[in-house]
Amino acid sequence: MVEPLNPNWQLSHGPVAGRLEGKVAMVTGAGGAQGREVSVLFARAGAHVFASDINEATLAETKALATAQDLSIDCSVVDASSAVDAAAWVDRAYARHGQIDVLYNNGAGVHMAPFAEMTSEQWHETIRLELDVVFMPTKAVWPIMAAQNSGSIINIASGSGMLAAEGLGTSAHAAGKGGVIALTRQLSLEGAAHWIRVNCISPGPIMGPALEGVYQNDPAFRALFDSTPSLERHGYPVDIAYTGLFFASDESLFITGVNLAVDGGVTSKAGAIFSRK
Template identity: 55%
Template sequence: MSEGPVAGRLAGKVAVITGAGAGQGREIALLFARAGAKVAGCDVDTASIEETRALAGKEGLDLDLSVQDATDPAQMAAWIDGVAARHGGIDILYNNAGSARFAPFADMSLDDWHYTLKLELDIVFVPTQAAWRHLVARGGGSIINIGSIAGMRGAQVVQGFGNSAHATGKGGIIGLTPQLAAEGAPYGIRVNTISPGPIVTQASSAVIESNPAFRELFEGMTPLGRTGDPVDVAYAGLFLASDESRFVTGINLPVDGGATCRVGVAMKC
């Protein structure tokens, strides 16, 4: 797994993280706090937020956590305004929250299509718009979106799991990023996307364990010979959030073990 020194890399910064209750969002929240940031995180799930709070407490980290719906403009505006008031501003917005439904294109219902686009596109648009003026007032900052390699290239349908809606949602995030980078540049706002590949999280573990064909595909994707961990994504986020990346904006960074650098997947014969 990725590792390295973190102390002080985000000292004095205020970071807002959506989807901080589990998986990659939880890892980001803890890593950013270890790096010295004041971290405000939200999630729709109360139990997961409390678990993140408990894990932070064991390390002596004080996270500002609450239950919020990142697709609700009124909730996001009130929450982000409150974070800025409590902590003196906002420097980092990490758009981690999201959800998707999967089916072959021919079987995808319009409801599932709309659900996925709301929970992958609206869920980035709404917090970003709420945070934008605070970043402008701060004199700049870093917005980090979570895309996916699913938004970069197609994938075969494996036992009923099709990517059409998910690919569209994540492709939209990848496309939105350089536009926001261009609009944010005059204000010192940098905007970048991280596109994870095969990362083992609580959500993906359930599918991997229940679907042997998917597991074989998932575990054969990377030339590096292993699947990824949320901390692998978190360290990329730490770089993009820090002043180490002050000349980096408008990019899509795959964190995928090399999955997108080759054609095909290693499958057992």
């Protein structure tokens, strides 16, 4: 778990054991902080977890964390934007267990640059790493879930898909994550006949290892990051993971097509959020 920078902050928590007992859950982007957190949480909840990432080194860290907690997670190096890689990964999980109950589309990548400076190469790669990484694994699990007449697909978008932000260079990221939100709505409709539930989580300001350095050393960034939520703290990967656990579980069987902002109240604010100063 990413430890809170302020030890007085309370993070999301609650009963876990048995909530995904016997389910087969697939998680992309499992080498990153959020993907690692949800992979371990799903395993603690009783799921057979198949975790993937394109980065072998960070995926090994996820595997080591699970092993240290006496949890078993199947880890594979997979390019989720590749139809071949995604299909082979899903087929292997299905061959082992004969079912796929949960797909957690967490994998993503992004180029940040002001629109005037963004190259077409950066734009196209961001769209591939924001949308193809959702499309390919979903395409692979869809016929399996349709045949078994059940399944939960959880897509990770972003507050950037809902709100504009000054000074962060998010044009490509906003387009990609806005696309994830729109795709979630459409797939929820098409999947409803097969009881495939498709929901979306849009994280707000979430602290992770990649941000801790700049947060500690850049007062302007720290002020921006901390001022966006209505609640007194920014978010952590575990806050997102517990939301994913709810969507993956049978507790949410009548919920589909939802884009849930997990952002401490950022998107509920009226008017300008980011300072012009």
